[in-house]
Amino acid sequence: MDVDKEYFSNITTRERAIFEGAISMGALFHQFVGTPVNKDTKKSLETSMEESLKLQPAIEDVEVEIRFDKLEESMTEFDYTSLTGDMLDVKIHTKVENVKAIIRIEFIEELNYPLMYVEKIED
Amino acid sequence: MDVDKEYFSNITTRERAIFEGAISMGALFHQFVGTPVNKDTKKSLETSMEESLKLQPAIEDVEVEIRFDKLEESMTEFDYTSLTGDMLDVKIHTKVENVKAIIRIEFIEELNYPLMYVEKIED
Amino acid sequence: MDVDKEYFSNITTRERAIFEGAISMGALFHQFVGTPVNKDTKKSLETSMEESLKLQPAIEDVEVEIRFDKLEESMTEFDYTSLTGDMLDVKIHTKVENVKAIIRIEFIEELNYPLMYVEKIED
Amino acid sequence: MDVDKEYFSNITTRERAIFEGAISMGALFHQFVGTPVNKDTKKSLETSMEESLKLQPAIEDVEVEIRFDKLEESMTEFDYTSLTGDMLDVKIHTKVENVKAIIRIEFIEELNYPLMYVEKIED
Structure with missing residues (x-):
């Protein structure tokens, strides 16, 4: 097919x-x-997120940064916390024929929201 | 902003x-x-999936069908199973200004893959 | 077997x-x-969480309360948020022969941690 | 506290x-x-699963094996698949004071079910 x-x-x-x-x-x-x-x-989780998502169709590269400041802000008495959306700063690079795009997520304080948007697209 | x-x-x-x-x-x-x-x-899970995803930006409607045949195929000795991608038949309707789109997931046997694609888009 | x-x-x-x-x-x-x-x-998600988990072995009942105060605290510009551990107040009732137990999760401010513990056990 | x-x-x-x-x-x-x-x-995902879960209270060690045979069985046209319960062979080692336990998950064909049980406990 x-x-x-x-x-x-x-x-x-x-x-x-x-x-x-x-x-x-x-x-x-x-x-x-x-x-x-x-x-x-943090590092092994970033690597695993990058490698896993790179398997999906048209994904050329994935750059994951778990924000240390946000990670520390939510730290618990047990010396770890749960990953939340505000910690994510990620760029996903796609390529389809001659078009390259970068999809981004970053936490926007003013919106209190981890916004996903198209950071760059070129053809 | x-x-x-x-x-x-x-x-x-x-x-x-x-x-x-x-x-x-x-x-x-x-x-x-x-x-x-x-x-x-099945019904309460479908409802929860629909209502949750409808909250996201530009989502007008979500129709979730958990395929009964695939559900039964993977049934266990304990009378339940875990939801898998091959059970999903979903349409997500988006609207941005005058454009309406339907994003679909359905399991394609030939690919052994739950394919996501744009089923319809009109402007 | x-x-x-x-x-x-x-x-x-x-x-x-x-x-x-x-x-x-x-x-x-x-x-x-x-x-x-x-x-x-909130309601449909609570119901789905309760019904899903009740399917697992030895689970008699599940009571899920998504804390409204915590939900509102993390509200975004887009009128929804992502479920986090601090919103969860849940009791899972198990029964094995004559023993009944209640497993609880609740957010403990002093620990900044959603603690899971055995709230009650009787035989 | x-x-x-x-x-x-x-x-x-x-x-x-x-x-x-x-x-x-x-x-x-x-x-x-x-x-x-x-x-x-497979390797980076196993590592990330092990390191993440080792952070939780009383967890001494985690050994994750994603079963290659099950992984290959469910392979798709796109050269990857989604992790499912039948691929998991995991041992979680806990220690509380003088007691050591090993919690295991493994797929039991006869039950068509990834069973979790206490593999070993000693005090």
């Missing part, structure tokens, strides 16, 4: 690059939020 | 309708896969 | 009642944390 | 060792099921 022809001929290459990155960003957030984390395990 | 102007002026209305629906579809899959379910709780 | 004989003859009935409730409490937390929620969808 | 005295004086040391391990096993399953995985990312 030609998946692209069968299922994606109704959208442009730009739209596809946005679509695939957005799926993976929604996936990343809802898969990993809640995971126990502290400063010692 | 004008969020649309600040963060979304680099993409078209069509692209935004696709973007928001794709985020919510990725979110739905990775939030709820793994949930204990059987035929008796 | 006699599962109880095969796999659980090394622990007491009391221990089994605690074991099964603890599994389900860990499951509930890590399955549902991250779910989009606001005051309008 | 003396958490142990305040919240755990109603259960024995053995019961506490079982309780904490069971919570972490339920957590591990429901946090990570659904994660994209293939043979190339």
